[in-house]
Amino acid sequence: MQFDFGLHSSLLLVFLAHLLVYSGLCLRRYLADRHASDFWLALLLMLTFLYVCPWMLGFAGWYSKQPFRDILFYVPFQHLYLLGPVILFYVLSLLNPGFRFRKKYLVHFIPSVLYLIYAIFIVVYDKLVFGGYYFLADERDRDFDDWYQISGFISMIIYFIAALRFYISYRKIVLNFLSNADAFSFSYVRNFLIAVLGTLISWCVVAIYGLFFRVNFLDSWWHFLFFSVFSYYVAIAGYSNAVRSKVYIERWTLRSTGRILLAKGNKRLANGLTESVLLAEPQDLQEPEIDALPEDYPEWLEKINAVMQSGKCYEDPELSLPQLAAMLQLSVPVLSRIINKGSGINFNDFINGYRVRAVIALLTEGAHRRSTILGLAYDCGFNSKTTFNRAFKKQTGLSPKDFIASLPEVK
Numbered sequence: 001m002q003f004d005f006g007l008h009s010s011l012l013l014v015f016l017a018h019l020l021v022y023s024g025l026c027l028r029r030y031l032a033d034r035h036a037s038d039f040w041l042a043l044l045l046m047l048t049f050l051y052v053c054p055w056m057l058g059f060a061g062w063y064s065k066q067p068f069r070d071i072l073f074y075v076p077f078q079h080l081y082l083l084g085p086v087i088l089f090y091v092l093s094l095l096n097p098g099f100r101f102r103k104k105y106l107v108h109f110i111p112s113v114l115y116l117i118y119a120i121f122i123v124v125y126d127k128l129v130f131g132g133y134y135f136l137a138d139e140r141d142r143d144f145d146d147w148y149q150i151s152g153f154i155s156m157i158i159y160f161i162a163a164l165r166f167y168i169s170y171r172k173i174v175l176n177f178l179s180n181a182d183a184f185s186f187s188y189v190r191n192f193l194i195a196v197l198g199t200l201i202s203w204c205v206v207a208i209y210g211l212f213f214r215v216n217f218l219d220s221w222w223h224f225l226f227f228s229v230f231s232y233y234v235a236i237a238g239y240s241n242a243v244r245s246k247v248y249i250e251r252w253t254l255r256s257t258g259r260i261l262l263a264k265g266n267k268r269l270a271n272g273l274t275e276s277v278l279l280a281e282p283q284d285l286q287e288p289e290i291d292a293l294p295e296d297y298p299e300w301l302e303k304i305n306a307v308m309q310s311g312k313c314y315e316d317p318e319l320s321l322p323q324l325a326a327m328l329q330l331s332v333p334v335l336s337r338i339i340n341k342g343s344g345i346n347f348n349d350f351i352n353g354y355r356v357r358a359v360i361a362l363l364t365e366g367a368h369r370r371s372t373i374l375g376l377a378y379d380c381g382f383n384s385k386t387t388f389n390r391a392f393k394k395q396t397g398l399s400p401k402d403f404i405a406s407l408p409e410v411k
Contacts, residue, residue: 002060002061002065002068003057003060003061004059004060004061005060006059006060008055008059008218009057009059009060011225012052012055012056012221012225012228013056013060015052015228015229015231015232016049016052016053016056016228018232018235019045019046019048019049019228019231019232019235020046020049022045022235022236022238022239023042023045023046023049023235024042025239026038026039026041026042026045026238026239027039027042029239030042035093036093036100036101037090037093037094039093040086040089040090040093041090041234041238041239043086044083044086044087044090044234045231045234045235045238047079047082047083047086048083048227048228048234050077050078050079051077051078051079051083051224051227052224052227052228052231053077054072054077054078054141054143055217055220055221055224056224057072058072058217059217059221072141073136073139073141073142074119074122074123074126074127074136075119076115076116076119076142076143077143078143078144078148078152079112079115079116080148080149080151080152080153080155080156081109081111081112081115081151081152081155082109082112083152083155083156083159084155084156084157084158084159084160085108085109085112085159087156087159087160087163087196088159088162088163088166089101090192091163091166091167091189091192091193092163092166094186094188094189094241094245095166095167095170095186095189096170096245097245111155115148119142122135122136122142153200153203153207156196156200160193160196160197160200163193164193167186167189167190167193170186174348175346175347175348175349176321176336176340176346176347176348177320177321177322177336177347178318178320178321178347178348179314179316179318179319179320179347179348179351179352179381180317180318180319180348180383180387181348182383182384182386182387182390183383183384184245186245188237188238188241191237192234192237195230195231195233195234196230198226198230199226199227199230199231202222202223202226202227203223205223206219206220206222206223297337297338297341298342300328300330300338300342301338301342301343303328304324304328304335304338304339307324307327307328308354311327312358313327314351314354314355314358314380314381315355315358315379315380316381317378317381317383319351319381321335321336321339321347349391351381352382352387352391352395353391353395354381355377355380355381355382355388355391356380356391356392356395356396357395358380358381359376359377359380359388359392359400360396360403362376362379362380363376363400363403363404363407364407368404373400373401373404374388377392377400388400
């Protein structure tokens with residue numbers, strides 16, 4: 001088979017070989033465990049593999065010899081209309097284990113199907129009807145037509161924004177309803193979205209450069225190299241990501257968020273979810289107005305403080321807003337408004353404030369001489385060192401070690 005090994009072709013080949021392997025591994029894991037995120041990641045990696053292929057094979061000499069030249073001309077390698085929806089559904093499947101692909105979502109794939117039909121029509125007409133290059137008379141790959149590249153780029157931006165909005169909404173949900181929000185923050189999803197943004201910026205740089213200078217095959221190669229690097233990170237980090245969300249979002253749409261559930265325990269229900277508790281209804285997720293607060297909310301803040309201090313429920317690392325609402329015999333929406341608007345912070349910071357103050361009390365008493373700082377943090381409800389250090393510095397402006405050094409008895 002024709003393949004000229006050189007710096008440009010070989011470097012891309014290294015990345016593409018790994019993308020293909022990771023795509024197969026993700027598909028294999030999906031077939032074994034049936035986690036939807038593995039399927040979408042496998043498809044995404046395959047699409048990125050195909051996206052870079054023309055540049056790798058072009059530098060390997062495929063455009064200069066037949067039948068390889070026709071393969072690059074007629075096979076649609078760049079599925080730009082498909083990349084955006086796959087990115088969105090991958091993020092949805094990561095953050096929402098309750099997400100199920102429904103028939104109504106097929107509408108997102110109509111543009112990619114139409115482009116595929118267009119590509120097939122070109123092959124049939126040129127090869128079977130005209131008997132030569134008719135649609136490809138300019139000997140230019142239709143994948144790189146300006147209208148397709150620009151519209152495909154716009155499509156990816158739209159779906160990237162949709163994925164980013166869902167991630168931001170998800171972060172807001174866990175911060176407002178869970179005291180252990182960091183356990184569900186999914187830094188990998190944030191990094192994944194940053195990687196996608198990086199590829200979009202790379203495409204923009206090439207496009208802007210093309211407005212002032214003639215872009216040749218080598219100039220564009222750098223974009224595909226960056227694209228390969230970002231995709232390689234996604235392949236490694238995505239396959240090794242072991243964290244799975246326990247926050248189920250029912251009846252999700254592109255415009256709204258449905259019922260919010262938190263999985264508890266291992267019992268399997270009829271709908272396939274684990275045993276869950278209801279966190280919020282859609283109306284609970286709306287931004288409350290200040291006048292929606294009950295008139296006696298200062299008294300409620302005092303009652304909340306009394307319950308937290310007497311029962312020390314903040315020591316439960318998995319304490320959620322509905323659990324605290326049940327203790328107070330208060331509705332979840334009202335409690336959410338009291339905490340968010342009354343205290344000016346989200347539920348996660350509200351509970352971590354009690355935890356930090358409890359740790360400070362122990363440190364002031366000298367408990368760190370008998371136990372590790374992290375052990376004290378765990379006793380007070382924190383479930384990770386990173387979360388504890390971040391919350392402690394946010395509350396005091398000092399790291400735990402600096403705070404201890406500032407105590408009179410240890411000077």
